[in-house]
Amino acid sequence: MTVERSADVSSAALGTQPRSVACQCRNASVDLGSRAGPRRILGDINFDLHEGEFVAILGRSGSGKTTLLRVLGGLVDPTPESVVTFHGRPVAGPPQDVVFVFQNYAASLLPWRTVHNNVALGLEGKVPVAVKRARISESLATVGLEARAADYPWQLSGGMQQRVQLARSLAMRPRGLLMDEPFGSLDAMTKASLQDQLQQVHQHTGATIAFVTHDIDEAVFLSDRILVLDGSPATIAHEIPVELPRPRDQLATKELPEFLRLRRQVYDAIVETGD
Amino acid sequence: MTTLGVGPADAASPVEPGERRRTTPARGTRTGSLPPLRGLLPLVVFLASWQLVASRLSPFFPPPSDWASALLDLSRSGVLLPAAFATVITFLLGLVAASVLGTVLGLAVGASARTDRALQPTLEYARAMPPAAVVPIATLLLGFTGTMKVVVVTSAAIWSILLNTRSGVRQLNPVMFEMARSLQLGRFERVRKVTFPALLPSIFLGVRVAAPVALVITLLVEILTQVDGVGALIAQSQRNYEFAQGYGLILVAGLFALLVNALVSMLQARVMRHRPPA
Amino acid sequence: MTSATAVLRRTNVLGVATMLLLLGAWELLIRVGLLDFQNLPAPSAVAARAQQLLASGELMTNLLHTLRVTLLGWVLASVIGIGLGLVLGLWRPAWRWSMASFELLRAVPPISLVPLALLVFGFSVRTELTLIVYASAWPVLVNTIEGVRTVRPELRDVARTLHLSRRETLLKLTLPAAMPSIVVGLQLGLSLALVLAVVAELVGNPSGLGNALILAQLALRPEEMFAYVFTIGLLGIALNAAFRQIVAWTLTSAKPLPGKVS
Numbered sequence: 001m002t003v004e005r006s007a008d009v010s011s012a013a014l015g016t017q018p019r020s021v022a023c024q025c026r027n028a029s030v031d032l033g034s035r036a037g038p039r040r041i042l043g044d045i046n047f048d049l050h051e052g053e054f055v056a057i058l059g060r061s062g063s064g065k066t067t068l069l070r071v072l073g074g075l076v077d078p079t080p081e082s083v084v085t086f087h088g089r090p091v092a093g094p095p096q097d098v099v100f101v102f103q104n105y106a107a108s109l110l111p112w113r114t115v116h117n118n119v120a121l122g123l124e125g126k127v128p129v130a131v132k133r134a135r136i137s138e139s140l141a142t143v144g145l146e147a148r149a150a151d152y153p154w155q156l157s158g159g160m161q162q163r164v165q166l167a168r169s170l171a172m173r174p175r176g177l178l179m180d181e182p183f184g185s186l187d188a189m190t191k192a193s194l195q196d197q198l199q200q201v202h203q204h205t206g207a208t209i210a211f212v213t214h215d216i217d218e219a220v221f222l223s224d225r226i227l228v229l230d231g232s233p234a235t236i237a238h239e240i241p242v243e244l245p246r247p248r249d250q251l252a253t254k255e256l257p258e259f260l261r262l263r264r265q266v267y268d269a270i271v272e273t274g275d
Numbered sequence: 276m277t278t279l280g281v282g283p284a285d286a287a288s289p290v291e292p293g294e295r296r297r298t299t300p301a302r303g304t305r306t307g308s309l310p311p312l313r314g315l316l317p318l319v320v321f322l323a324s325w326q327l328v329a330s331r332l333s334p335f336f337p338p339p340s341d342w343a344s345a346l347l348d349l350s351r352s353g354v355l356l357p358a359a360f361a362t363v364i365t366f367l368l369g370l371v372a373a374s375v376l377g378t379v380l381g382l383a384v385g386a387s388a389r390t391d392r393a394l395q396p397t398l399e400y401a402r403a404m405p406p407a408a409v410v411p412i413a414t415l416l417l418g419f420t421g422t423m424k425v426v427v428v429t430s431a432a433i434w435s436i437l438l439n440t441r442s443g444v445r446q447l448n449p450v451m452f453e454m455a456r457s458l459q460l461g462r463f464e465r466v467r468k469v470t471f472p473a474l475l476p477s478i479f480l481g482v483r484v485a486a487p488v489a490l491v492i493t494l495l496v497e498i499l500t501q502v503d504g505v506g507a508l509i510a511q512s513q514r515n516y517e518f519a520q521g522y523g524l525i526l527v528a529g530l531f532a533l534l535v536n537a538l539v540s541m542l543q544a545r546v547m548r549h550r551p552p553a
Numbered sequence: 554m555t556s557a558t559a560v561l562r563r564t565n566v567l568g569v570a571t572m573l574l575l576l577g578a579w580e581l582l583i584r585v586g587l588l589d590f591q592n593l594p595a596p597s598a599v600a601a602r603a604q605q606l607l608a609s610g611e612l613m614t615n616l617l618h619t620l621r622v623t624l625l626g627w628v629l630a631s632v633i634g635i636g637l638g639l640v641l642g643l644w645r646p647a648w649r650w651s652m653a654s655f656e657l658l659r660a661v662p663p664i665s666l667v668p669l670a671l672l673v674f675g676f677s678v679r680t681e682l683t684l685i686v687y688a689s690a691w692p693v694l695v696n697t698i699e700g701v702r703t704v705r706p707e708l709r710d711v712a713r714t715l716h717l718s719r720r721e722t723l724l725k726l727t728l729p730a731a732m733p734s735i736v737v738g739l740q741l742g743l744s745l746a747l748v749l750a751v752v753a754e755l756v757g758n759p760s761g762l763g764n765a766l767i768l769a770q771l772a773l774r775p776e777e778m779f780a781y782v783f784t785i786g787l788l789g790i791a792l793n794a795a796f797r798q799i800v801a802w803t804l805t806s807a808k809p810l811p812g813k814v815s
């Protein structure tokens with residue numbers, strides 16, 4: 001794997017050192033306009049994301065997961081009293097070094113650009129051309145798509161398109177990734193292989209990742225910690241640490257008693273929130 | 276507002292008056308099977324028999340060979356080329372102005388429901404106005420000038436571009452812009468790299484319909500006002516009872532129309548290159 | 554009372570307000586003298602003149618003439634367009650052996666025929682009608698052909714399995730399926746008919762709104778010109794709205810679900 005940040009960060013990702021806080025959320029609330037005026041979607045959300053941590057966000061449909069992620073990504077403004085910071089700076093607009101990965105990969109890739117040029121989008125004019133080229137081929141190699149650089153996104157399968165989006169994010173060398181159900185609409189095999197790739201990326205870049213999903217197995221398999229959203233307005237109803245050894249393996253990890261226990265625990269937490 | 280018989284009067288075009296539901300721009304060229312060339316036979320036979328019996332017909336119907344020689348005379352006397360040039364310039368200026376204004380207005384009404392509502396009756400009314408009726412007013416205010424011609428052409432050609440841009444804007448996926456912001460693209464970069472290319476097919480669909488309209492309206496203004504151009508020559512040949520010349524010039528107008536359609540199709544193929552098939 | 558509020562809710566108040574605002578601004582600019590196109594009348598002057606024209610019956614006479622010719626020409630054009638379109642669309646040999654000729658003829662802008670028509674038919678209603686029919690038959694023709702040719706093959710199979718006769722197939726499947734396309738052609742034809750009526754009246758036919766407009770121009774009466782131009786615009790809107798209403802009333806059942814007919 002070639003996408004390498006710095007040694008201390010990746011060791012932080014492995015959890016061997018005390019971690020600094022990457023993202024802070026204090027009393028974060030969000031009002032969104034509905035027909036009957038503004039409605040509070042999120043109320044008083046408090047949590048930290050640590051540098052290099054992988055946090056999964058779960059919750060029932062419509063509970064506000066996407067909204068929370070969009071707040072972190074600066075795509076939705078929280079109420080004025082909310083304090084949301086990324087890397088020490090208050091979030092106002094998409095923060096530097098943080099990239100959002102959308103569930104709707106088809107809409108997030110520009111159909112008139114080749115795969116290569118889609119990955120280039122965030123780098124153009126910001127880094128020297130040689131650096132840009134190097135980073136593009138590096139990140140395409142990371143997701144195993146270097147052979148398709150000249151194709152157009154609509155010529156690729158769904159899983160490939162999502163990998164292009166991932167490559168585009170990685171080319172930015174992000175310190176934070178915000179992923180909204182990135183594998184939600186993919187088949188099981190593709191999903192598993194992308195999970196493995198994401199895990200590798202995480203280990204090698206040490207990026208902080210917030211990952212929204214509906215898939216309990218996926219959440220447990222990938223994350224260091226799981227947040228369960230619930231309520232109206234939504235708050236963090238449960239916080240479940242996941243202390244499974246890394247690197248994790250699709251078969252071996254999923255057979256561990258601890259994995260099964262966590263899976264159970266998360267399931268109960270979500271079911272309980274429904275009542 | 277109307278295609279005036281030239282170009283695609285196609286059902287898929289989203290420019291039908293008031294057809295707000297039919298907003299899916301039909302992407303890609305309407306390939307539709309081209310009719311076979313042998314279908315030209317009736318026209319050839321018709322023209323040939325015209326040629327043969329023409330002398331026995333009234334002077335209203337001179338034989339096609341006379342059309343050609345009348346055209347040759349016109350071009351020898353140095354009238355045809357400047358006229359053609361004037362027509363082309365008016366057509367191009369009008370089309371470009373319509374494209375720019377139509378895109379800007381389409382963006383404005385497409386991006387804001389409020390602006391759309393505010394301007395809707397006014398635009399609806401302006402669109403229903405037959406361009407022919409606008410001509411006398413335009414000459415009243417702007418005189419018999421080139422500017423007047425361009426203004427009339429613009430006012431007629433703008434609609435399909437405006438409407439297609441509007442529906443294009445409405446179909447843009449917000450994810451595209453959020454993605455661009457998340458990748459730290461600046462405002463100007465977002466317009467240049469995301470908004471404009473995303474809207475290009477819609478805008479171009481509008482231009483495709485607008486181009487033949489612009490040509491027809493150019494001829495219309497020229498016929499009505501006799502300010503330069505092929506249309507003015509057509510009107511003059513009527514005044515002077517130059518039948519053969521009249522037919523010849525109609526032929527020229529038809530050639531222009533074919534040329535415009537071919538050019539637009541070529542341009543469209545270029546614009547739609549590398550786009551997902553419809 | 555409830556119907557009044559319903560009407561109020563349906564009308565685009567903001568849009569009407571904008572229109573009035575624009576008219577007001579126009580009036581004001583003329584009054585203040587900021588807008589000094591020599592010949593631009595104030596809306597109030599136009600309205601006053603329109604009132605006079607209405608009272609004298611002049612406007613109505615001209616309006617009725619244009620309306621009548623437009624509709625007559627359009628109906629003739631529609632009959633020709635649909636008839637010929639069905640032949641060309643349903644009978645392959647006819648299409649193969651003549652469509653290219655039609656396509657080439659279609660390229661000639663009908664507008665360019667106006668002076669010639671004047672020469673041949675003189676300054677008469679005949680010229681006007683001929684032009685209208687010729688111009689507005691094209692979109693009907695093209696859309697009818699397009700409509701019947703693109704009827705989905707599945708429908709044809711349905712006809713075969715149900716053992717429908719040729720006539721039944723045409724009346725019960727092909728035509729209804731082609732209807733949306735034909736309707737679009739009819740609508741295009743209608744607005745074209747009005748355009749050609751106005752053009753013909755502008756250049757020669759001695760009656761109708763276009764003729765009145767030209768007479769007002771020659772008499773240097775800008776208010777009257779605007780009054781007629783606005784009337785023509787209103788006629789355009791009214792024709793369009795009436796057409797859509799009639800289509801809505803008569804063809805609701807023929808309106809296909811989205812995507813059912815290409």
Ligand SMILES: Nc1ncnc2c1ncn2[C@@H]1O[C@H](COP(=O)(O)OP(=O)(O)OP(=O)(O)O)[C@@H](O)[C@H]1O
Nearest residue numbers: 032033034041059060061062063064065066067068
């Ligand atoms: N732009 C918006 N305006 C108003 N309300 C919104 C908007 N976006 C989302 N909402 C509301 O906010 C609530 C949370 O939506 P959100 O998309 O965050 O849910 P989610 O947890 O991501 O759901 P899912 O799992 O289905 O993706 C929902 O009730 C939704 O109706």
Ligand SMILES: [Mg+2]
Nearest residue numbers: 065066067180
């Ligand atoms: Mg969501």
